[in-house]
Amino acid sequence: MKANCWMGRNTVEVREVPDPRILNPRDAIVRITSSAICGSDLHLYDGYIPTMKKGDILGHEFMGEVVEVGPRVTTLRVGDRVVVPFPIACGDCLACADGMYSVCENSNPNAGMAEKLMGHAPAGIFGYSHMLGGYPGGQAQYARVPFADFGPIKVEDDLPDEQVLFLSDIFPTGWMGAEMCDIKQGDVIAVWGAGPVGQFTVASAYLLGAERVICIDRFPYRLEIAARAGAETLNYEEVDVLDALRDMTAGRGPDACIDAVGMEAHYPVRAVQAYDRAKQATRMETGRPYALREAILACRNGGIVSVSGVYGGLVDKFPMGSFMNRSLTMKTGQCHVQRYLDPLLNRIREGAIDPSFVISHHLPLDEAPRGYEMFKNKENHCNKVLLRPWA
Amino acid sequence: MSEKNHRMPGRLATTLGWASLGMGVVQLAAPGAISRLSGIDDSPWADKAIRFVGVRELLHAAALLGTRRPAPMTWTRVAGDAMDLTMLGRAVANRDGDRRRRAAAATVAVAGIALADFYTAMRANRSKPGAGPEATTNLRAAVTVNRPRREAYEFWRTLENLPRFMIHLESVESIGGGYSHWQVRGPAHKVIEWDAEIIEDREDQLIAWRSIEGATVRNSGWVRFTDAPGGRGTEVRVRIDYEARAGRLGLAFARLLGEHPEQQVRDDLRRFKQVIETGEVTRSEGSPEGTRAQRQLFQRLAQPVR
Numbered sequence: 253m254k255a256n257c258w259m260g261r262n263t264v265e266v267r268e269v270p271d272p273r274i275l276n277p278r279d280a281i282v283r284i285t286s287s288a289i290c291g292s293d294l295h296l297y298d299g300y301i302p303t304m305k306k307g308d309i310l311g312h313e314f315m316g317e318v319v320e321v322g323p324r325v326t327t328l329r330v331g332d333r334v335v336v337p338f339p340i341a342c343g344d345c346l347a348c349a350d351g352m353y354s355v356c357e358n359s360n361p362n363a364g365m366a367e368k369l370m371g372h373a374p375a376g377i378f379g380y381s382h383m384l385g386g387y388p389g390g391q392a393q394y395a396r397v398p399f400a401d402f403g404p405i406k407v408e409d410d411l412p413d414e415q416v417l418f419l420s421d422i423f424p425t426g427w428m429g430a431e432m433c434d435i436k437q438g439d440v441i442a443v444w445g446a447g448p449v450g451q452f453t454v455a456s457a458y459l460l461g462a463e464r465v466i467c468i469d470r471f472p473y474r475l476e477i478a479a480r481a482g483a484e485t486l487n488y489e490e491v492d493v494l495d496a497l498r499d500m501t502a503g504r505g506p507d508a509c510i511d512a513v514g515m516e517a518h519y520p521v522r523a524v525q526a527y528d529r530a531k532q533a534t535r536m537e538t539g540r541p542y543a544l545r546e547a548i549l550a551c552r553n554g555g556i557v558s559v560s561g562v563y564g565g566l567v568d569k570f571p572m573g574s575f576m577n578r579s580l581t582m583k584t585g586q587c588h589v590q591r592y593l594d595p596l597l598n599r600i601r602e603g604a605i606d607p608s609f610v611i612s613h614h615l616p617l618d619e620a621p622r623g624y625e626m627f628k629n630k631e632n633h634c635n636k637v638l639l640r641p642w643a
Numbered sequence: 644m645s646e647k648n649h650r651m652p653g654r655l656a657t658t659l660g661w662a663s664l665g666m667g668v669v670q671l672a673a674p675g676a677i678s679r680l681s682g683i684d685d686s687p688w689a690d691k692a693i694r695f696v697g698v699r700e701l702l703h704a705a706a707l708l709g710t711r712r713p714a715p716m717t718w719t720r721v722a723g724d725a726m727d728l729t730m731l732g733r734a735v736a737n738r739d740g741d742r743r744r745r746a747a748a749a750t751v752a753v754a755g756i757a758l759a760d761f762y763t764a765m766r767a768n769r770s771k772p773g774a775g776p777e778a779t780t781n782l783r784a785a786v787t788v789n790r791p792r793r794e795a796y797e798f799w800r801t802l803e804n805l806p807r808f809m810i811h812l813e814s815v816e817s818i819g820g821g822y823s824h825w826q827v828r829g830p831a832h833k834v835i836e837w838d839a840e841i842i843e844d845r846e847d848q849l850i851a852w853r854s855i856e857g858a859t860v861r862n863s864g865w866v867r868f869t870d871a872p873g874g875r876g877t878e879v880r881v882r883i884d885y886e887a888r889a890g891r892l893g894l895a896f897a898r899l900l901g902e903h904p905e906q907q908v909r910d911d912l913r914r915f916k917q918v919i920e921t922g923e924v925t926r927s928e929g930s931p932e933g934t935r936a937q938r939q940l941f942q943r944l945a946q947p948v949r
Contacts, residue, residue, distance in 0.1 A: 308945035386929015
């Protein structure tokens with residue numbers, strides 16, 4: 253089959269690889285109909301996530317048709333149309349019993365590797381490094397899905413791929429980012445990052461009852477999409493974000509601040525940007541956490557900082573003094589996607605939201621390398637690339 | 644966690660680490676003085692070579708002082724000594740007069756240091772688990788499983804289940820009267836086998852065993868089951884003691900358990916958790932055999948297994 257493989261920094265290649273086969277009784281094989289490139293794939297592309305090997309298949313947002321099931325998969329049948337959540341979860345451990353699927357205790361066979369860096373290991377994730385399991389991803393024609401009797405959600409044929417594909421990651425990720433803010437009546441929410449996750453976060457915050465949502469980025473075309481979802485927007489290359497937020501909230505600061513950017517943030521002050529870039533390039537820190545720093549400083553006293561942007565290791569100059577003295581709370585985590593599949597599919601079915609609004613490009617899988625370049629460099633107003641493995 | 648007496652070579656190695664740090668700093672700060680002392684100040688490359696050796700010494704220091712078990716790292720110093728002696732040997736051969744005398748004196752000094760390094764490194768080797776005569780190694784590990792205590796106990800008490808998660812076990816067979824026959828496939832497909840007896844069996848709480856008289860590798864251990872607090876399942880604690888007597892089979896047994904035996908016991912428990920909770924050993928294409936310490940060092944590609 254064809255698959256998009258990580259071949260080192262800034263290089264992906266569509267290669268011919270063996271077809272997947274069932275390794276365990278609870279596996280299923282899915283013929284992939286749609287796959288997407290995620291912002292977090294760019295952290296891999298840029299080489300900031302450790303334990304990648306040249307030839308690893310990328311991709312963790314995919315859906316398709318079940319073509320084979322293991323003997324213990326009773327909930328799925330050949331021919332079922334499924335969306336596959338990006339964190340792999342067994343459904344049987346304590347974490348899964350608590351609904352904390354992205355920290356499933358059984359789905360990462362390389363847990364020992366992750367424990368060295370993180371203390372305890374999170375779940376396995378498709379196409380996202382060996383530390384997170386060493387699973388091939390879904391930017392391919394087929395994928396093996398472990399614990400297939402638990403994770404994937406069946407979807408009827410009436411909804412097109414474009415509307416349900418993002419249940420695999422970015423819609424629930426945006427939703428959970430907003431949900432972690434415990435939104436109450438009158439709350440003002442600020443969202444750093446107007447990429448697809450930020451855009452879903454804006455939409456979700458309104459669905460969860462926010463009074464105002466303010467979105468921060470530097471690309472006008474992305475801010476426009478966030479504005480269409482209802483956000484007031486700030487371009488941090490034009491205004492001082494902390495001043496602007498203080499002004500917009502009459503001095504209080506937003507009730508909750510969401511970092512939907514993660515470890516490769518940009519910053520308008522060149523000296524600060526150069527400092528963190530140099531440290532990151534020499535691997536003295538793995539993340540450039542400007543968005544997080546600013547989110548903490550901006551948040552009102554006693555407010556919540558919610559982090560859905562991805563971090564890989566260590567960050568520097570964390571404003572702990574501001575965080576501690578002002579009674580802030582931080583909530584974070586890779587999205588527990590399985591928790592949100594049913595309720596969010598219902599929202600889509602009811603017409604409360606049509607997730608296809610984020611898509612800017614459809615490409616055949618063969619053109620994945622061009623998709624990565626375009627997405628990374630924000631060329632052609634690139635917002636979200638959908639890949640067609642069989643086109 | 645293995646308990647061993649590494650103290651003595653450890654202290655020597657730390658001293659050598661500080662010596663490396665001192666030498667490295669001097670060599671980087673005053674390469675001229677060193678090159679005069681060792682009689683090579685006539686060479687156009689002397690300063691560069693000494694600075695290079697200085698950087699190398701700092702690396703030795705980092706290796707020796709930056710670890711909790713410094714003794715094995717002394718081998719890096721032994722390698723460095725071999726390199727220095729080669730360079731000094733050539734310096735002595737190509738020179739005469741006063742410079743030759745100074746180079747020869749430096750060679751003698753380095754040879755002395757090399758002996759100290761070699762001694763420390765050898766001591767470290769000898770104190771490796773399983774290599775000494777009559778060395779007992781104790782391993783402990785624990786895991787919490789989301790299953791009732793009775794189920795965890797019964798799964799373990801059915802000894803035939805053990806090879807499902809203990810990757811090195813070929814088979815375990817109950818032969819009645821509390822006795823069982825164990826088979827392990829060792830390096831080069833050599834089969835090691837022994838009989839064991841259960842010496843204590845408290846239902847839903849504890850199983851203790853030991854190998855019977857005459858086993859190649861004397862071993863014993865217990866597994867204990869307790870309720871995790873607040874309905875969090877069952878805490879499973881394992882202890883294994885084995886006595887790898889001198890001789891090839893004893894050594895093979897120690898190697899079977901790997902260079903990090905405690906890691907392997909932890910991996911066994913991780914697989915136990917996977918099997919009892921999910922019914923299968925978790926496999927990825929990067930780790931197709933499932934959790935295994937060695938495989939974590941040498942991953943397959945995240946591409947389908949052919």
